[in-house]
Amino acid sequence: MANNKLFDGITVFVQVVKCGGFGAAAEVTGHSNSYVSKEITKLESRLGVRLLNRTTRSIALTPEGKTYYQECVQLISDAEQAIANITQSTVEPKGTLKVSCPVWFGKHYLADVFTTYLSRYPEVTLDLDMSDKPIDVIADGYDLVIRATAKLDDSSLICKRIYRSRICTVATKQYLKDHGYPQHPSELSAHSCFCYTNLKKFNMWEYLDKAGNKTLVEVQQRVLSNNTEMSLELVTKGLGIIRVPEFYIETQLQSGDLTLLFDDYIFPEIDVYALYPTRKHVTSKVRFFFEVLDKLLINKNRSLDHDVF
Template sequence: MDQLAAMRALRRVVELGSFTAAGEALGLSHTVVSRQISHLEAKLGAQLLNRTTRRFALTTAGTEYYAACKHILDALDDADRAVGQHQANPSGTLRINAPMAFGTQELARWLPQFLASYPELRVDLVCNDRIVDLIEDGFDVALRLTRDLPDSTLIAKRLASSRVMLVASPDYLRRHGTPRTPQDLLQHNCLTYTQVARPQEWRFTGPDGADVAVTVRGSLQANTGMALCTAALAGTGITTTASFLAHAELRSGALVQVLPDYPMRPRELYVLYPHNRHLSPKVRVFVAFAAELYASRDWD
């Protein structure tokens, strides 16, 4: 027996005054409504209605039970409405994880526009260059810049591609010379990013389409690209960087691209979120906003 359905049937019978009217309101026959209430009485071990051929009346137990049913059903209806409203209007706190450079230099540029579009949302942004467990660490969504995503139960939506290039300051190149081929890098101070599988291995595609790999060395390695870019600006050496991170410095001439004829494999920007049949509105609108943003702009 579906006890909630029987409770709703009892309420309709009492409020509408007949089994037939209750059945019409519930989309059931009056026989089914009568059977539901009989099963409910059998379960409770108490008579709820005194029936005659033409009318009925609540018993003392029925009066008490009807009042309790009404309270319970009203509370359930209120809960349903609250959830429905929450589903319609994204609200609450959206916890986002992003790489340090991307979160502070790129995401921070358009996050205010997203928040202005959804005033009932709050964002808790955590930036770091370690791979977090979204479920274990309580994040709703993550942004990743990577060449290869590990196998995961998470949903991954590709948003854009980011060029990766070598850069150095004009001062460094004046003092140490400009590399013409990847092999020339062996004579240079190369600043390496440690959050990749092989930090010292830099791979390129040559003008003839062939892959070229060199193992580099240098005086500085770091787990954040911002530190490496800052060191390159200071003339310390040559480093790899994502195009979004150094575009202003490249435009101003504070950094120049090294080996432009030997491109490096780009990194892909993904948004990741847990697989859930009922995706929360706050995650849904964030993913849609980011997808539309990067579909309509030339990131590089």
């Protein structure tokens, strides 16, 4: 026999977590504080586990509560999408699209995408996090996360490759004039190098020649930073050598402000991915965002074999 109380309290529980407290959740849902509190207590009693640790000033998810919350968020999303499919409300996306993307890539490659998307769909609000920090897509409530990586970690998330770029080692002519032009990657150990600390082995730079021989160099770390834009600013002042995806430096390479090193080596490639929770019920907000993304960005990077929804 079906459990008639299977979904009781779930929406209230999710709202309490999102709002960060019973009072705020009561205000959003239009119920009293006591009603919200009783719903959570009944839900915990029915499940036989504590979902929230409560103090007079705050609440916090228990380990069981965190797992249950993630499942409930997905359950509500699926239910909303099912209703949207039936009512055909997917024709015009509405609500908040929560996106996280790297600062540089977002600023220089996605600004037109965001502009076109928002202009085309005025009922959508964009909640944009410009950051390179690790994101828990589901727990943090993101619809979409964009990240650049040479190797995508195993994940239950759906990934769509949206851009590809080679990784380049560069410096200014003035730096090379003052400190010498390295003819072989092994010579980098004698140079001032700028390292990106979000990489696991940020001070180990690997090179592959066209004969298939690998060279692994432990570089001298002149500057450590988690912000590539700042590091590039310093490199363009002639302070050292940096290794970055080409999309960061296309303009400087074309103008000659930066010089490409080791161009007789095989360039490794880095991919930019859009990650999202599920393909089963892709929301209209995400679906229409990808349509704009596909037209303005992916089609310009034709080396990709991209998905079709």
